[in-house]
Amino acid sequence: MSHETKTPSRVYIDVTNACPLQCLHCCTASGERRADELSLVEIINLVDQVQGMQVKNLVLTGGEPLARADLPAILRHACQQGLNITLLTNGILLDRSWAKLLAELGVRVKISLDGVSAETHNFLRGNGAFEMATQALERLRAAGAENLAVHFTVHRQNCREIARLPELLSELGIHNLVVGLIKPSGRAKDNPALLIPPAMAAYVRQKIEALTHCEQITLQRLSDKCWGSDTEDLFGCPATCNKLGVGATGETTTCTFLGQEFMGKNVREYPLAELWQQHLAGGKCFVANAECAECPNLPFSGGGCRARALYYRQDINAPDPYCCASFAKKRFLDQHRPLLEQALAGPELAFQD
Amino acid sequence: MNTIQWLSHLLGGKERFSPKTGYQAEFGKNGPQIAVTLAFCELLTANCLEIRTQEQIHLPKRLYKLRREVDLTLLTEIEQIVAGEMSNFCTFPLLREKAAKKLRRSKVLTQTDAYLAEQQKNAEHYRQVIADALEYNPMVSVC
Numbered sequence: 001m002s003h004e005t006k007t008p009s010r011v012y013i014d015v016t017n018a019c020p021l022q023c024l025h026c027c028t029a030s031g032e033r034r035a036d037e038l039s040l041v042e043i044i045n046l047v048d049q050v051q052g053m054q055v056k057n058l059v060l061t062g063g064e065p066l067a068r069a070d071l072p073a074i075l076r077h078a079c080q081q082g083l084n085i086t087l088l089t090n091g092i093l094l095d096r097s098w099a100k101l102l103a104e105l106g107v108r109v110k111i112s113l114d115g116v117s118a119e120t121h122n123f124l125r126g127n128g129a130f131e132m133a134t135q136a137l138e139r140l141r142a143a144g145a146e147n148l149a150v151h152f153t154v155h156r157q158n159c160r161e162i163a164r165l166p167e168l169l170s171e172l173g174i175h176n177l178v179v180g181l182i183k184p185s186g187r188a189k190d191n192p193a194l195l196i197p198p199a200m201a202a203y204v205r206q207k208i209e210a211l212t213h214c215e216q217i218t219l220q221r222l223s224d225k226c227w228g229s230d231t232e233d234l235f236g237c238p239a240t241c242n243k244l245g246v247g248a249t250g251e252t253t254t255c256t257f258l259g260q261e262f263m264g265k266n267v268r269e270y271p272l273a274e275l276w277q278q279h280l281a282g283g284k285c286f287v288a289n290a291e292c293a294e295c296p297n298l299p300f301s302g303g304g305c306r307a308r309a310l311y312y313r314q315d316i317n318a319p320d321p322y323c324c325a326s327f328a329k330k331r332f333l334d335q336h337r338p339l340l341e342q343a344l345a346g347p348e349l350a351f352q353d
Numbered sequence: 354m355n356t357i358q359w360l361s362h363l364l365g366g367k368e369r370f371s372p373k374t375g376y377q378a379e380f381g382k383n384g385p386q387i388a389v390t391l392a393f394c395e396l397l398t399a400n401c402l403e404i405r406t407q408e409q410i411h412l413p414k415r416l417y418k419l420r421r422e423v424d425l426t427l428l429t430e431i432e433q434i435v436a437g438e439m440s441n442f443c444t445f446p447l448l449r450e451k452a453a454k455k456l457r458r459s460k461v462l463t464q465t466d467a468y469l470a471e472q473q474k475n476a477e478h479y480r481q482v483i484a485d486a487l488e489y490n491p492m493v494s495v496c
């Protein structure tokens with residue numbers, strides 16, 4: 001497939017920056033509505049452009065999307081266009097009438113839950129947030145909404161709860177779990193104690209991967225197939241290849257986590273398709289620096305997360321230290337493969353050696 | 354998080370409750386050893402341990418040590434107990450004995466809201482951890 005024919009795998013629209021919460025990790029540092037947010041007419045027009053670009057998946061997020069009173073009109077219009085809609089919400093404002101509407105429209109709703117207990121979730125999101133988020137899920141289920149998921153952002157204070165997520169999800173009657181790691185972005189940069197140290201990235205990812213063995217849940221990871229150099233079968237940072245975001249005031253970005261500095265031109269000035277073509281023509285948002293270019297794993301990894309490279313190395317073209325940690329783990333495992341193979345037969349014997 | 358809950362969820366154990374005693378930990382006799390082995394496998398396959406090999410006769414060939422960069426606060430309680438015994442290079446059997454003794458004495462095993470960890474499932478679980486490590490694909494990781 002040539003770049004010209006490629007469309008983003010999904011488009012994100014931040015429908016507002018307003019939010020009743022002030023989460024410690026918030027990548028968009030949301031709270032206040034911005035004076036010049038996109039109007040209903042502008043968002044409807046944007047949705048039409050998304051559909052015109054033959055993009056199938058549209059994610060409505062924010063800020064808190066339900067803080068926008070005209071969201072029902074946006075949702076209805078997007079559904080009429082035949083787009084697969086995902087609504088990403090904290091659930092705080094999700095009352096029975098919202099639940100009814102979302103169920104009727106068949107929108108996929110992802111509710112953020114960042115702890116298996118009120119204590120952990122509320123530590124990040126504020127008092128009462130856990131109770132309201134779980135009630136929102138109950139209301140959605142009661143209204144007959146079928147396409148529901150919990151979105152869990154792993155940070156340093158909740159990573160010991162990963163193994164308990166299946167229990168929480170079965171209590172809530174939810175099957176789909178989306179797990180992402182906290183990114184050094186927005187308010188998370190002001191709260192670095194929340195970040196997972198790169199040396200622990202492989203450990204934390206292992207705990208997440210273990211969830212794939214739980215039959216009662218379906219785990220979705222926030223990684224993506226990437227348009228790699230010569231094969232489509234590579235995984236990498238979606239910002240470098242196939243996703244597109246539009247901020248609450250219309251600026252575009254390939255990933256919100258890259259922050260304001262990497263916001264591109266505004267949909268108020270250019271058609272979305274043109275902005276996407278400009279992004280593709282501009283090459284990549286990642287041109288491996290010398291260190292990354294020498295890495296034998298670069299062709300497979302695509303360099304990892306650009307937001308982490310920016311934060312930890314102050315260079316968008318540097319290695320992502322989590323990516324390096326994953327490959328260090330791979331090298332370690334390869335080096336000790338015979339030991340592990342023996343251990344598979346019986347750890348007692350292998351480790352006694 | 355309560356370690357026995359953690360173990361139980363990893364291992365598929367069942368909750369045991371009696372009106373007299375409340376929730377109780379009912380590890381079998383070998384429970385601590387199995388728990389330590391599991392924690393050890395987790396740390397090993399997550400690249401948290403260094404391995405040194407010694408070739409001398411009558412000496413253990415393989416010694417393990419916790420890497421300096423490991424942040425103990427992220428580990429589960431049993432992993433922390435195991436890690437605590439690993440500041441110097443040591444063999445796994447020695448480590449297991451010491452850590453299991455600590456585990457038996459620790460409140461981890463005496464908490465009332467505890468779960469039962471079935472031994473057989475324990476054994477299956479550390480096999481799963483190792484099997485996953487052998488199949489590890491660093492590309493398919495969360496962003």
Ligand SMILES: C[S@@+](CC[C@H](N)C(=O)[O-])C[C@H]1O[C@@H](n2cnc3c(N)ncnc32)[C@H](O)[C@@H]1O
Nearest residue numbers: 025026027062063064088089090112182183188
């Ligand atoms: C920005 S919020 C907007 C939607 C809604 N207000 C909510 O909280 O779900 C979208 C998702 O991004 C996650 N998120 C926020 N800041 C993050 C960060 N620094 N790193 C990773 N995920 C983050 C949130 O936990 C939430 O699941």
Ligand code: SF4
Nearest residue numbers: 019023026030063090
């Ligand atoms: S993460 Fe979501 S709920 Fe929290 S402050 Fe940001 S936009 Fe609001």
Ligand code: SF4
Nearest residue numbers: 237239255305306307
């Ligand atoms: S920059 Fe990081 S967070 Fe953004 S898409 Fe790439 S991997 Fe994901």
